[in-house]
Amino acid sequence: MEQAEQDIREFLDAHDAALVDQLSEWVRIPSVAGVPEREHHLRRSAFWLAGALRDVGFPLTEIWSGPTGPAVYAEWCAAPGAPTVIVYSHHDVRAVKDENWDETAPFEPVVRDGRLFGRGSSDAKGQVIAHLWALRAHLHATGRTAPAVNLKVIVEGEEEAGSPGLAAMLDEQRARLDADVVLFSDTLLWRADHPALCTSVRGMVGATIEVLGPLTDIHSGAVSGTAPNPAIELGRLLGLLHDADGRIAFPRFYDDVEPISDQRRAELAALPFDADDWLERSHTRSINGEAGFSVFERLWERPALEVIALAAGDPVGVARAAVPSMASADLSIRITTGQHVETVAEQLRRWLEDAIGEGYGHRLSVEAKTAQEPYRTPEHPVVDALARSMAKGFGVPEVGRMGNAGGGPAELLARSLGVPVVFFGTGLVEDNWHDSDESASLDVLRSGAATLAHLWHDLGVNGITPTA
Known part of the structure; x- marks a missing residue:
């Protein structure tokens, strides 16, 4: 293992308790989307995140107003000539039915068996926390005082309501949102022991x-x-x-x-699949759907x-x-x-x-205003850099390719900003998004943070041109 890889992993392992404490603090804020009596909690969540970004080192943070919830914007652009990446995610969470939760109350986070339980722990506060600790690990391992890439962060507060205000925000702020790529962090991995890079959303x-x-x-x-x-x-x-x-x-x-290409079929067929494992992790009784297609194809391509x-x-x-x-x-x-x-x-x-x-x-x-178009990431050097970084972050020889069964405003971001969108999330199907007892794997969060730390170094060194 290269020294930088070792330094990143050792840093994240040494600060595991701090990561858990920070995510727990944020999960305690019930930033539920679409519930008027929770609206002030969405503001509290936004201000909490703005402060956390400043603590990492972002010199500029702002709160952008949305129709149903505020977004957080931050900039750290101190690498002339290096690529500029916009990181997208969200801090609002789905409504809860407290009586259906067994592990803990929805906004009283608890750690059990390597998982942090609580609403938003995985979707998507955990994914944002992975970014914060990735930056800390990146700076520690490289000895830099600022990231090797230029970063702009948009964490909206309306994603669970269909992002009704995002298009207007992007239009209003367009002059300051020039970038080379968007990194979209609100997606799933296939399995903790077999990570795969997401290249499409429905x-x-x-x-x-x-x-x-x-x-x-x-x-x-x-x-x-x-x-x-x-x-x-x-x-x-x-x-x-x-x-x-x-x-x-x-x-x-x-x-x-569009027909599924031979390349895509091969990518999906290369992922390990066991029906019993899928039924257990997805909490589904049986496998149904369109005849003539595999489970992966039904989930991500049909x-x-x-x-x-x-x-x-x-x-x-x-x-x-x-x-x-x-x-x-x-x-x-x-x-x-x-x-x-x-x-x-x-x-x-x-x-x-x-x-x-x-x-x-x-x-x-x-619901035309909150409808979302599908999106597929084009062939792009950042995809290759992310694949290399995921392999290092998760400690595997290589990573597979997958899609995301759900959606998100990826097409809107690509169309509004004129750049490709690349996906990296730290969720798993067993994390119970939108359901009771939502949780996040702490191992996956650390591996995700390590992935991102490697990605910023890779892009800073290699730019966005292909490497041998």
């Missing part, structure tokens, strides 16, 4: 279908057998969303889906549609024995390379108009 279209039956909720004893029941009709519609092979049934839906919420009648409280006037379902449609939000939204509209039963009304709302 897009996302959210929609709500409302099926209308009687003009009002009406006693079933008065109209049962004659009234249109929207809950039954909605159930029928949901059963038509997929065909027998698991394909989404919208007209012409797959016309724009579109998907999920029903994420249903409502009709009296789901809580005392039942009224009434036929409901309306039933609704929330859909999450994951789209992939070649597809576009507007086209998919129109395909959904046409499908619903054709499929809705006679005697029913309907409404469809598509």
